[in-house]
Amino acid sequence: MDVYASLSIRKERIEPRQAWQNLIEAHFTRARRMADARFARARSWEEILAVHRRFVHDYNMQRHWAHESREDGCHSPAEVLGGQTGTMYPPSVLDRILFATRYTRHLARATVIYPKKSAVSQIICHAPKRVQRIRLLT
Numbered sequence: 001m002d003v004y005a006s007l008s009i010r011k012e013r014i015e016p017r018q019a020w021q022n023l024i025e026a027h028f029t030r031a032r033r034m035a036d037a038r039f040a041r042a043r044s045w046e047e048i049l050a051v052h053r054r055f056v057h058d059y060n061m062q063r064h065w066a067h068e069s070r071e072d073g074c075h076s077p078a079e080v081l082g083g084q085t086g087t088m089y090p091p092s093v094l095d096r097i098l099f100a101t102r103y104t105r106h107l108a109r110a111t112v113i114y115p116k117k118s119a120v121s122q123i124i125c126h127a128p129k130r131v132q133r134i135r136l137l138t
Contacts, residue, residue: 006097008087027066031059 003012014021035055042048063075074080089097 003101007089024066030053097104 001008019025035051038051038055039048042051060078061076064077067075067077070080075080122136
């Protein structure tokens with residue numbers, strides 16, 4: 001099952017070595033660093049919640065460079081979205097769609113899993129001239 005199709009998401013590929021195609025990552029990093037400084041000064045859970053509320057409000061209400069060239073006068077995310085929200089899926093639907101991504105194991109061709117009766121499984125990777133043993137808690 002394709003997760004993107006199930007959630008009606010259109011995936012856009014960023015070409016290799018073309019980081020400029022996704023400038024939002026740099027933007028979020030900058031915003032996170034500013035928020036981290038405020039979170040560091042918080043001394044209680046209530047202060048942390050207040051900092052978070054202020055951060056979300058400021059982020060949504062302040063002008064963003066990405067919207068500066070708009071001709072409709074909408075320059076903040078709140079103005080651009082106009083109260084629209086994304087699609088809300090019930091937890092049961094998300095559990096069904098995301099189940100395979102949580103429990104799928106990807107193993108190399110030469111990997112064998114030997115389950116034990118205890119809570120520890122052992123993976124033995126057979127590679128030329130060496131054998132690696134990895135213990136996993138299950």
